[in-house]
Amino acid sequence: MARAEKTAASEFLAGCRDEAPLLLGAVPFGMIYGIAALAAGVPAWIAQLASAVVFAGAAQLVIVQMLAAGAGALPIALTSGLLNLRHMLYSASMAEYVRHLPRRWRLLLAYLLTDEAYAVAVLRYQRREDAAPPADLRHWYFLGAGFTLWAGWQVSTAAGLLFGATIPAEWELDFAVPLTFIALLTLLLRERAGQAAALAAALAALALAALPYKLGLVAAILLGLLAGVWTVRRLEHAR
Amino acid sequence: MSTPSLLALLVAVGILTFLYRYAMIGLFARHSLPGWLHALCRHIAPASFAALTASALFVTGGEVQFAFDTPRPWAALAAVLVAWRTRSVLATIVAGMAALYLLKYLVF
Numbered sequence: 001m002a003r004a005e006k007t008a009a010s011e012f013l014a015g016c017r018d019e020a021p022l023l024l025g026a027v028p029f030g031m032i033y034g035i036a037a038l039a040a041g042v043p044a045w046i047a048q049l050a051s052a053v054v055f056a057g058a059a060q061l062v063i064v065q066m067l068a069a070g071a072g073a074l075p076i077a078l079t080s081g082l083l084n085l086r087h088m089l090y091s092a093s094m095a096e097y098v099r100h101l102p103r104r105w106r107l108l109l110a111y112l113l114t115d116e117a118y119a120v121a122v123l124r125y126q127r128r129e130d131a132a133p134p135a136d137l138r139h140w141y142f143l144g145a146g147f148t149l150w151a152g153w154q155v156s157t158a159a160g161l162l163f164g165a166t167i168p169a170e171w172e173l174d175f176a177v178p179l180t181f182i183a184l185l186t187l188l189l190r191e192r193a194g195q196a197a198a199l200a201a202a203l204a205a206l207a208l209a210a211l212p213y214k215l216g217l218v219a220a221i222l223l224g225l226l227a228g229v230w231t232v233r234r235l236e237h238a239r
Numbered sequence: 240m241s242t243p244s245l246l247a248l249l250v251a252v253g254i255l256t257f258l259y260r261y262a263m264i265g266l267f268a269r270h271s272l273p274g275w276l277h278a279l280c281r282h283i284a285p286a287s288f289a290a291l292t293a294s295a296l297f298v299t300g301g302e303v304q305f306a307f308d309t310p311r312p313w314a315a316l317a318a319v320l321v322a323w324r325t326r327s328v329l330a331t332i333v334a335g336m337a338a339l340y341l342l343k344y345l346v347f
Binding site (some may be wrong): 021056089107209217 | 257264286289296311321322330339
């Protein structure tokens with residue numbers, strides 16, 4: 001039992017460690033969100049609460065930008081609802097790995113299922129079986145990754161709210177966000193189908209950029225999925 | 240927007256986002272994933288991050304702008320090369336930010 005606990009702890013810490021570099025992308029994002037929320041007239045306590053309740057960076061930034069532009073509640077809810085739809089796809093992707101866990105674990109991991117936690121945890125689950133511990137404790141790894149991002153997000157939001165106006169825009173810290181996506185994308189592009197999915201999604205995101213409600217982003221991801229499936233089929237036919 | 244309606248909006252978005260996240264690992268966990276959905280899911284991460292990257296680099300206010308006379312696309316290119324060589328998230332972000340600052344103060 002003591003040995004199992006030790007393994008759970010080491011999986012948790014490994015998750016924290018592997019998520020840590022992603023904080024370089026998430027922390028500036030969280031601070032920018034805090035700054036933008038204050039600028040949009042959102043009370044600081046509500047901005048901080050949103051980081052715990054919504055816990056989705058891109059959607060939170062869209063919300064404060066739309067609030068600053070004077071948008072109503074319904075368009076804002078629709079836009080963030082569309083933007084966050086991808087989390088259902090992450091949920092489906094994770095289902096086979098966490099289905100056996102007790103409900104309290106699945107509720108907790110669902111709450112922590114962000115872009116960054118998904119990216120790190122899914123790589124752990126997809127690693128070759130021989131790298132896995134004898135008993136499956138990889139949910140502890142998922143928890144470590146998710147918790148690290150959650151803590152970083154809450155603290156960076158608070159930092160953005162506290163130091164808001166004093167961070168010079170010339171630092172361009174928001175650029176760390178696309179850099180994070182570039183790094184993750186490169187890690188995921190090992191096979192032909194994934195490359196096709198990424199290329200199609202990137203081109204579609206540009207072609208559909210003018211669509212309202214950020215619908216273009218959701219459509220681009222769906223088109224990327226189709227391109228990936230089509231490529232798998234074509235490769236199987238060629239064989 | 241008044242504070243109560245703002246609060247209601249954020250709680251609604253939060254509940255919706257949680258339901259998305261819990262949908263397949265909780266609400267429909269007893270249902271096994273259909274084969275086609277499982278095939279789709281392999282491509283979710285590359286498609287999502289590619290769309291978000293392209294959008295972050297080249298879309299400004301709903302319009303596509305290839306601003307090759309600014310440092311960002313070139314710093315992103317440097318980051319791609321470092322990511323490809325090192326496969327390290329940390330090295331990629333550090334290299335990309337360093338390239339951005341260098342290009343900004345030396346070239347553009």
